[in-house]
Amino acid sequence: MMAVRTSADWLRRLPKAELHLHLEGTVSPETLVELDQRHSDSGLTLEQAQALYRYTDFTGFLMAFKAVTERLRSPEDYELITSRMLQRLAAQGVVHAEVYISVGVIYYWKRVDFAPIFAAIERARRQAEEEFGITAYWIFDAVRHFGVEAAARVFDTAEQLRRESPSIVGIGIGGDERRTGAEPFTQLYRKAREAGLRLTAHAGETVGPEGIWSALNIGAERIGHGLSAHLDPELMEVLAQRQIPIEICISSNLRTGCCATLANHPVRRYFDAGLMITLNSDDPALFDSDLEGEYRLAAAEFWFTEEHLRELAANSVEASFLPAERKVALLHRIEQME
Numbered sequence: 001m002m003a004v005r006t007s008a009d010w011l012r013r014l015p016k017a018e019l020h021l022h023l024e025g026t027v028s029p030e031t032l033v034e035l036d037q038r039h040s041d042s043g044l045t046l047e048q049a050q051a052l053y054r055y056t057d058f059t060g061f062l063m064a065f066k067a068v069t070e071r072l073r074s075p076e077d078y079e080l081i082t083s084r085m086l087q088r089l090a091a092q093g094v095v096h097a098e099v100y101i102s103v104g105v106i107y108y109w110k111r112v113d114f115a116p117i118f119a120a121i122e123r124a125r126r127q128a129e130e131e132f133g134i135t136a137y138w139i140f141d142a143v144r145h146f147g148v149e150a151a152a153r154v155f156d157t158a159e160q161l162r163r164e165s166p167s168i169v170g171i172g173i174g175g176d177e178r179r180t181g182a183e184p185f186t187q188l189y190r191k192a193r194e195a196g197l198r199l200t201a202h203a204g205e206t207v208g209p210e211g212i213w214s215a216l217n218i219g220a221e222r223i224g225h226g227l228s229a230h231l232d233p234e235l236m237e238v239l240a241q242r243q244i245p246i247e248i249c250i251s252s253n254l255r256t257g258c259c260a261t262l263a264n265h266p267v268r269r270y271f272d273a274g275l276m277i278t279l280n281s282d283d284p285a286l287f288d289s290d291l292e293g294e295y296r297l298a299a300a301e302f303w304f305t306e307e308h309l310r311e312l313a314a315n316s317v318e319a320s321f322l323p324a325e326r327k328v329a330l331l332h333r334i335e336q337m338e
Contacts, residue, residue, distance in 0.1 A: 025283025075120035086128035170198030245319035
């Protein structure tokens with residue numbers, strides 16, 4: 001079967017939502033050098049910064065992510081990276097983003113007050129909405145292998161700050177699934193849901209289908225990655241019947257080694273099986289991709305036609321935590337695309 005070609009202009013005009021994106025993972029090596037120069041005289045070069053982004057497996061990726069976050073030291077740093085992230089998204093035709101902030105990392109490694117950092121992030125969000133028309137929601141992400149107590153602090157912060165900032169829409173757990181499943185967080189997820197927060201979870205990225213079942217059992221409304229779902233026919237049936245959104249991150253799965261080859265990636269299998277999948281970039285600076293690139297990859301390597309891509313864009317809107325009236329308006333724009 002021949003690869004499908006679609007124009008860059010059409011892709012950029014297609015209204016899309018990005019639902020699996022880590023703020024810290026959008027920091028380019030060039031921005032990392034700029035941030036380093038703000039706070040030290042170590043003279044980090046671009047070549048040295050680029051070397052920090054090289055890794056060979058999932059553990060190496062986690063260490064690269066840590067190296068980036070260590071250089072985010074002030075609220076102004078977070079304001080800068082948020083502004084640049086949203087500007088880049090808008091240029092790709094992204095109309096809405098739901099972005100993970102690694103609050104768990106900030107608390108566990110940095111041990112600083114998060115409120116001033118979030119105030120700076122919010123300034124950048126409001127400015128981007130005014131300038132580019134893009135909207136953003138925040139998902140406060142805990143690190144599962146830091147433990148339940150650390151996650152509780154993250155989720156409590158989300159609940160507290162949300163009283164003044166409705167842009168905080170939900171919570172999630174990332175980190176290393178190989179070290180702990182989702183079950184220990186059951187009570188925390190119940191408490192978050194009762195507080196009005198939406199529930200997401202990274203699952204089935206580095207472990208088998210049991211990781212996805214675990215996430216569903218604690219109430220996750222969206223599944224990040226879901227790479228191993230195809231190994232369990234019953235799970236595939238449940239995901240299809242319940243139309244539980246799966247946040248697919250093709251380039252991420254390849255770069256971390258979670259998926260051995262492009263040919264092995266189940267994205268097309270999921271689509272053909274009727275799962276509600278969305279395309280996402282995860283940590284674009286660390287994976288040398290972006291959302292537009294993920295759509296191009298889907299077309300070139302997995303034979304998604306423009307009509308298929310339109311359906312994926314519609315999925316991203318439907319799977320978002322946007323209010324119904326905004327979803328209807330965006331879906332109408334997608335339908336009217338020529």
